[in-house]
Amino acid sequence: MMLRKRIIPILLALSVAMAAYGISTGQPSAVSIKASSVCTECIGLE
Amino acid sequence: MNRNRRTAVQAFFTILQNANLRGFFTGKIYRGALKSVCVPGLNCYSCPGALGACPLGSLQNSLTSGAFRFPYYVLGLMVFFATLLGRGVCAFLCPMGLLQDLLDRVPLKKVKTFRGDRPLRYLKYVILAVFVIAIPLAVKLTPAFCKYVCPSGTLSGIMLAMADHRLFDLMGSRFILKAAILLLIIIASVKICRPFCRYICPLGAFYSLFNRVSLLRLELDRESCVHCGACSDACGMGADPAQDPDSPECIRCGACIHACPRGALLYGTGGFGASLKAENKK
Known part of the structure; x- marks a missing residue:
């Protein structure tokens, strides 16, 4: 229980920091570019 | 939480993530700003209704693109969801x-477990390691899980092709393979509770790694527990909450909480604040 209480804030802070760093380096736009066109691999097209 | 209420919550979030309803009729996917946001669950971004991006698809695409950049954004969001909810997602x-x-819910006799059930559960970790991480890293432009396995993408393809029939002409052997996997999952789901989540889903595998530390958890009052087995009987995922309430197989559905005659199981927050009040039938 004590370990859990320590780990949760660390993981939350780490994940927010990672996402924020990703946003600051423009990674969401790369996600958006890929996700905004039909993914032929995903839907099984040749 | 009883089953009908949970289904209502699931339906709400499914519609929320797929609110581009016009896409189902026009066969055109949403291309707005929200597409840069990863949703927590497995929801193909090529689904005609999808507003957000699939975390697994986004992760594979960032790993498989020519110039490797560590996927801080996607992984950050995935760890965030996992730390809050674990497999509650x-x-x-x-x-x-x-x-x-x-x-x-199809009223047929269900298979709780079978020979090979336990070892087969490790398959999802292998799929995570090989199809989501290793192959995309090793082979350029190959999001292997999306390409060869993902049933969400196959469903999206079928829905897109129903709106735009020309797509059916472009579907070949890879689509047949993926459609066979989807069909197998659909048939198995009638007899086995969540076979895709149990054996295949790499996103569930990722979230399961956080089940022992996630904020949302099951709390067991060991003094109240009489080891009647009602919780393990009720668990569709084949876990035994009385033995291990933080099992990686537990999806936090609450069936065990509902089934426990003594109210020994509760939703909790891992020591942060009070336990959430159980909705036990008493």
Whole structure:
């Protein structure tokens, strides 16, 4: 229980920091570019 | 939480993540700003209704693109969801989970476990390591899980092709392979509770790694527990909450909480604040 209480804030802070760093380096736009066109691999097209 | 209420929550989040309803009729996917946001569950971004991006698809695409950049954004969001909910995402937020839960309601005798059930559960970790991480890293432009396995993408393809029939002409052997996997999952879901989540889903595998530390958890009052076995009988995922309430297989659906005659199981927050009040039938 004590370990859990320590780990949760660390993981939350780490994940927010990672996402924020990703946003600051423009990674969401790369996600958006890929996700905004039909993914032929995903839907099984040749 | 009883089953109908959870289904309502799942349906709400499925519709919320797929609110581009016009896409189902026009066969055109949403291309707005929200597409840069990863949703927590497995929801293909090529689904005609999808507003957000699939975390697994986004992760594979960032790993497989020519110039490698560590996927801080996607992984950060995935770790955030996992730390808050663990596999609770599977029970409440994932459209694939809703589909399997609806198929589980078909009134046929269910298979709780079978020979090979336990070892087969490790397959999802192998798929995570090989199809989501290793192959995309090793082979350029190959999001292997999306390409060869993902049933969410196959469903999206079928829905897109129903709106635009020309797509059917472009579907070949890879689509047949993926459609066979989807069909197998649909048939298995009628007899086995959530076979895709149990054996295949790499997103569930990722979230399961956080089940022992996630904020949302099951809390067991060991003094109240009489080891009657009602919780393990009620668990569709084959876990035994009385032995291990933090099992990686537990999706936090709450079936055990509902089944416990002594109210020994509760939703909790891992020591942060009070336990959430159980909705036990008493």
